[in-house]
Amino acid sequence: MSSVPMVHARAVRKHFGHLEVLKGIDLDVGAGEVVVVLGPSGSGKSTFLRCVNHLETIDGGAIHVDGELIGFQASGGKVRHLRKKEITRQRGEIGMVFQQFNLFPHMTVLQNVIEAPVGVRGEPREQVRERAHALLRRVGLADKAGSYPRRLSGGQQQRVAIARALAMRPKLMLFDEPTSALDPELVGEVLATMKGLAEDGLTMIVVTHEIGFAREVADRVVFMDEGVVVESGTPADVLDNPSSPRTKAFLSRVL
Amino acid sequence: MTGAHRPAEAGRTAGTETTGTDETTGTETTGTDEMTGTGRATGAGGLPEIDVAGAARTRHPLRWVASIVLLVLAAQLVSLLVTNPNFQWDVVGRYVNAQLIGQGIATTLLLTVIAMAVGVVLGVLLAVGRLSENPVARGACGLYVWFFRGTPVLVQLVLWYNLSYLLPEISFGVPFGPEFVTADTNALITPLLAAILGLGLNEGAYMAEIIRGGLMSVDPGQSEAAAALGMSDARTFRRIVLPQAMRFIIPPTGSQVISMLKATSLVSVIALADLLYTVQSIYNRTFQTIPLLIVACVWYLVITSILYVGQSFIERHYARGATRNAPQGFWAFAALRRRRSTEVTS
Ligand SMILES: Nc1ncnc2c1ncn2[C@@H]1O[C@H](COP(=O)(O)OP(=O)(O)OP(=O)(O)O)[C@@H](O)[C@H]1O
Ligand SMILES: [Mg+2]
Numbered sequence: 001m002s003s004v005p006m007v008h009a010r011a012v013r014k015h016f017g018h019l020e021v022l023k024g025i026d027l028d029v030g031a032g033e034v035v036v037v038l039g040p041s042g043s044g045k046s047t048f049l050r051c052v053n054h055l056e057t058i059d060g061g062a063i064h065v066d067g068e069l070i071g072f073q074a075s076g077g078k079v080r081h082l083r084k085k086e087i088t089r090q091r092g093e094i095g096m097v098f099q100q101f102n103l104f105p106h107m108t109v110l111q112n113v114i115e116a117p118v119g120v121r122g123e124p125r126e127q128v129r130e131r132a133h134a135l136l137r138r139v140g141l142a143d144k145a146g147s148y149p150r151r152l153s154g155g156q157q158q159r160v161a162i163a164r165a166l167a168m169r170p171k172l173m174l175f176d177e178p179t180s181a182l183d184p185e186l187v188g189e190v191l192a193t194m195k196g197l198a199e200d201g202l203t204m205i206v207v208t209h210e211i212g213f214a215r216e217v218a219d220r221v222v223f224m225d226e227g228v229v230v231e232s233g234t235p236a237d238v239l240d241n242p243s244s245p246r247t248k249a250f251l252s253r254v255l
Numbered sequence: 256m257t258g259a260h261r262p263a264e265a266g267r268t269a270g271t272e273t274t275g276t277d278e279t280t281g282t283e284t285t286g287t288d289e290m291t292g293t294g295r296a297t298g299a300g301g302l303p304e305i306d307v308a309g310a311a312r313t314r315h316p317l318r319w320v321a322s323i324v325l326l327v328l329a330a331q332l333v334s335l336l337v338t339n340p341n342f343q344w345d346v347v348g349r350y351v352n353a354q355l356i357g358q359g360i361a362t363t364l365l366l367t368v369i370a371m372a373v374g375v376v377l378g379v380l381l382a383v384g385r386l387s388e389n390p391v392a393r394g395a396c397g398l399y400v401w402f403f404r405g406t407p408v409l410v411q412l413v414l415w416y417n418l419s420y421l422l423p424e425i426s427f428g429v430p431f432g433p434e435f436v437t438a439d440t441n442a443l444i445t446p447l448l449a450a451i452l453g454l455g456l457n458e459g460a461y462m463a464e465i466i467r468g469g470l471m472s473v474d475p476g477q478s479e480a481a482a483a484l485g486m487s488d489a490r491t492f493r494r495i496v497l498p499q500a501m502r503f504i505i506p507p508t509g510s511q512v513i514s515m516l517k518a519t520s521l522v523s524v525i526a527l528a529d530l531l532y533t534v535q536s537i538y539n540r541t542f543q544t545i546p547l548l549i550v551a552c553v554w555y556l557v558i559t560s561i562l563y564v565g566q567s568f569i570e571r572h573y574a575r576g577a578t579r580n581a582p583q584g585f586w587a588f589a590a591l592r593r594r595r596s597t598e599v600t601s
Contacts, residue, residue: 053483084487092485102480105576106498116484119494148576161480168484 004067006031006172006203007052011061014047021047023227024061029172032201036214036235039224040250045207048224049174052205053094054087065094066171092120095165095173099180101157103149109136109160110145113167121168128167135163139193155186159193166197173197175206191217209254215239223247346546350537351553359533360554366450366519366529371512373455378462383492385467396463403460409521412453416525418444450522458515465507469500501573509566513559530554
């Protein structure tokens with residue numbers, strides 16, 4: 001792990017009304033590391049991911065990505081909320097892939113991929129277009145550039161969503177159950193794409209129930225329950241030799 | 256009766272193709288008993304061997320009755336229109352292209368377009384206000400919609416026209432402070448402006464609700480994905496949410512335009528010469544009330560038809576990507592056919 005971790009989360013707290021969803025999450029993710037987050041439903045996995053790119057505002061603690069405080073500004077001992085413009089810039093540097101794909105249905109696959117780099121960053125359209133075609137080839141959809149998302153299979157849509165996120169050249173990719181909405185026979189193609197990204201050295205936090213993926217691809221597995229990190233370690237440690245009874249109970253249910 | 260014969264023939268060919276037994280040809284309907292009877296003998300796995308290609312169509316005698324009744328009624332209507340001299344078609348023909356009528360149409364169209372434009376712009380602002388996180392904006396926009404939808408347009412028109420009654424002078428300046436420009440209300444509010452204000456501000460309230468409904472029908476995941484890509488709220492609204500909301504906004508807006516076209520006739524109360532007012536002013540002189548009202552209706556129908564075609568084009572534009580199957584409208588179909596045939600010939 002390098003000196004400054006890509007993600008540095010300390011004592012992250014988040015509540016919705018009276019419901020305390022995150023009760024002090026500590027997590028470091030090194031550059032190029034792949035961390036798989038496991039945990040039962042409602043344990044706060046999605047909420048934590050959404051805090052990392054500030055889709056949710058945290059109530060306590062701090063999250064740094066690549067050394068930069070997310071969503072806030074600290075100077076002279078004072079902490080202030082960041083301006084909208086800064087927040088959107090920070091989000092643009094963190095890719096996110098959703099369970100429900102959330103492709104823009106009124107745009108073709110190619111338009112989906114180039115929308116943000118051209119519209120948000122103002123990169124030249126021709127250049128982005130070339131990059132987009134390369135990305136679509138990489139996710140195995142070179143021939144679908146002109147299709148509308150609804151005419152693609154779920155697996156194809158999710159791979160487009162991955163290409164769309166990659167087009168912004170993110171420092172970090174967040175995956176929130178990317179295969180949970182897919183038919184079983186389509187899960188493999190998405191996981192294979194993600195494995196390719198991991199091998200290329202992309203830093204990734206992946207929330208998933210695919211234990212096989214965790215075992216094969218993750219550098220580290222984190223088990224979350226009731227808003228805290230219960231256990232963290234190599235896939236072998238956490239999956240085969242869990243130390244906490246809560247992890248054991250969860251694994252016995254999903255394995 | 257000729258219609259009833261064809262399905263029976265189809266059934267007969269199907270019968271000969273599949274099983275070729277006399278039982279099936281003997282009956283006009285599918286004849287389940289005979290089919291299963293022969294099937295049991297020939298089919299594999301205990302099930303009859305059947306090919307549904309060329310199956311007899313279900314007959315709908317009631318549809319025929321309904322069609323005939325409607326045709327008779329339509330014929331009666333046409334004959335009434337043609338033979339009844341009271342319609343005075345010669346008068347209709349004389350006035351339908353009259354220059355005076357043309358000016359009325361121009362006023363009606365102008366008013367419709369401007370009032371609708373005011374209504375749409377206002378509607379977007381009000382809808383965004385009603386969906387905003389700011390409670391003051393939400394309340395103010397809600398109040399606006401409540402008032403302008405809750406009072407008759409006619410009253411609103413008359414109020415704007417008689418604004419000088421309430422406010423003899425209109426001033427622009429710092430609220431409760433110095434005034435920079437002051438104008439005489441009567442000179443400022445012309446009948447045309449009163450009409451635009453009356454119709455446009457009222458329309459804004461209706462459009463606000465239509466647009467708000469459209470915006471709410473877009474999956475929140477869309478805004479979330481846009482935010483995660485680093486898009487600003489404004490850009491997300493313009494590029495992602497609004498284009499998708501348009502699918503739900505366009506059809507009711509089409510109805511609003513047509514309502515507006517006819518609502519403009521209300522401005523005759525403030526002496527603005529739109530199509531209906533022009534027609535009225537003519538028949539008040541000539542007493543040819545019915546034929547002149549027909550002239551007006553003909554023109555309203557012509558404009559409505561054009562709007563209808565325009566709407567279907569806009570609808571198709573915003574429907575792109577909305578369904579799994581490509582929308583096959585008539586024009587797209589025709590274009591595709593043409594392209595395919597040129598490909599073949601070249
Ligand atoms: N916007 C919100 N408002 C109120 N409660 C919320 C909100 N988002 C999440 N929660 C609640 O926070 C808790 C944690 O939700 P979260 O989605 O993070 O769980 P999760 O670990 O991702 O579960 P799953 O595996 O089902 O996706 C749940 O009880 C959920 O109901
Ligand atoms: Mg979740």
